[in-house]
Amino acid sequence: MTVRENLAAGAQTIVFLGGGRITSAILAGLKLVKHEYKLRVHDRNPEKLRQLKRLYAVSVEPNLGRAIAESDVLVAAVRPDAMRELLGNLQESRPIAAATGAKELRRAARPLAISLAAGVPLRTLGKYASRFRWARAMPSPVGRFGRGLTAVAFPHDFSQKDRKSTKDFFALIGTVVEIPEAKFDAFTVTYSSSHGYHALAALADSAQASGLDRKTALLASAHALADGIIAWREGKVQLEELIQEAATPGGIAAATLAAMDASGYGESVRRGFSAGLQRARENAAK
Numbered sequence: 209m210t211v212r213e214n215l216a217a218g219a220q221t222i223v224f225l226g227g228g229r230i231t232s233a234i235l236a237g238l239k240l241v242k243h244e245y246k247l248r249v250h251d252r253n254p255e256k257l258r259q260l261k262r263l264y265a266v267s268v269e270p271n272l273g274r275a276i277a278e279s280d281v282l283v284a285a286v287r288p289d290a291m292r293e294l295l296g297n298l299q300e301s302r303p304i305a306a307a308t309g310a311k312e313l314r315r316a317a318r319p320l321a322i323s324l325a326a327g328v329p330l331r332t333l334g335k336y337a338s339r340f341r342w343a344r345a346m347p348s349p350v351g352r353f354g355r356g357l358t359a360v361a362f363p364h365d366f367s368q369k370d371r372k373s374t375k376d377f378f379a380l381i382g383t384v385v386e387i388p389e390a391k392f393d394a395f396t397v398t399y400s401s402s403h404g405y406h407a408l409a410a411l412a413d414s415a416q417a418s419g420l421d422r423k424t425a426l427l428a429s430a431h432a433l434a435d436g437i438i439a440w441r442e443g444k445v446q447l448e449e450l451i452q453e454a455a456t457p458g459g460i461a462a463a464t465l466a467a468m469d470a471s472g473y474g475e476s477v478r479r480g481f482s483a484g485l486q487r488a489r490e491n492a493a494k
C-alpha cells in the first residue's frame with residue numbers, strides 16, 4: 209500500500225513517545241509536506257509538550273496508556289538509556305478505555321512500533337515489550353529540512369505491508385534505505401550530520417586563525433565541504449577523479465591534504481568510528 213492508499217483506508221495516528229530533538233526535527237520536516245497522518249506526542253515533560261503543540265500544531269498526550277490507545281503506530285524516541293524503562297511501561301500499560309469498540313479491538317492486536325533508539329537491538333525491544341511488533345529506524349535530524357536519510361531494519365518475519373508503511377512514513381522527510389540490522393551501528397556512526405558540522409567548525413576555526421573573518425571563513429569552509437559533494441552525488445563523475453581535479457599534484461590543496469594525512473587524519477576518523485561503535489555496543493548491553 210502506498211501512503212495515499214494507507215491514508216484512503218483511514219488516516220493513521222502516529223504517536224511519538226519522547227518529544228525531544230529527533231521528534232522535533234521529524235515534526236518540522238513533516239510540516240513541510242502534504243500528508244494526512246494524525247501526529248501526537250507523549251513525553252514526561254509538560255513544558256516540552258506545550259512547546260511542540262505550539263510549534264508544530266500536533267496533539268499531545270501526557271498519559272502513556274491513553275497515548276497507546278489512540279495510536280496506530282508508535283515511534284519510540286527516548287534516549288537509549290531510557291529505553292528499558294519505557295519498554296517496561298509499554299509492556300505493562302493497558303490502553304485506557306478512551307478508544308472503545310471495534311477500533312480498540314483492532315488496536316489490541318500487537319501494534320506496530322518503531323524504535324529510533326541507537327544501538328538498542330530488535331531482540332531487546334521484543335524481549336521487554338513483546339506485545340508490539342518492532343521495527344527500527346535511524347532518521348537524520350536533517351529531515352527537519354526535508355533532506356533526511358533514514359535507515360530502517362525489520363525482523364525477518366515482518367510483513368511487506370508493515371515494511372512499506374514504515375518506509376513510506378520516513379520517505380516524507382527524505383531518502384530511506386533498508387539495511388540488515390547487523391549493519392545498523394555502522395550506518396549510525398557514519399551517517400550523522402554531526403560529521404559535517406564538526407568538520408565545518410574545525411575548518412572555519414583554522415581559516416579564521418589564518419586571518420579570514422568569521423563570515424568568509426564559514427562561507428569558504430561550507431563550500432569546501434558541501435558544494436562539491438552535492439554535485440558529486442547528483443552527477444556521474446567518480447570521487448577519485450574529483451579529488452584529482454581539486455588537488456593539483458604539487459599544489460596547495462595537495463600539500464594541505466598530505467599534511468593532514470601525515471598527522472593522522474585517517475587514524476583520527478578510524479578512532480572516532482570505533483568509539484561510536486563501542487558506544488552502540490554499550491547501549492545494546494544496557
Ligand SMILES: NC(=O)c1ccc[n+]([C@@H]2O[C@H](COP(=O)([O-])OP(=O)(O)OC[C@H]3O[C@@H](n4cnc5c(N)ncnc54)[C@H](OP(=O)(O)O)[C@@H]3O)[C@@H](O)[C@H]2O)c1
Pocket residue numbers: 225226227228229230231250251252253256284285286287288290293294297324325326346347348349
Ligand atoms: N537526536 C538525533 O539526531 C537522533 C537521530 C536518530 C536517532 N536518535 C535516537 O532518538 C532517541 C531520542 O533522541 P533525542 O536526541 O531526541 O533525545 P532527547 O532530546 O533527550 O528526547 C527524548 C525525550 O524523551 C523523554 N523521555 C525519556 N524517557 C521517557 C519516558 N519513559 N516517558 C516519556 N518521556 C520520556 C525525555 O525526557 P527527559 O528530558 O526528562 O529525559 C526527552 O524529552 C535516542 O534513542 C536516539 O538514539 C536521535
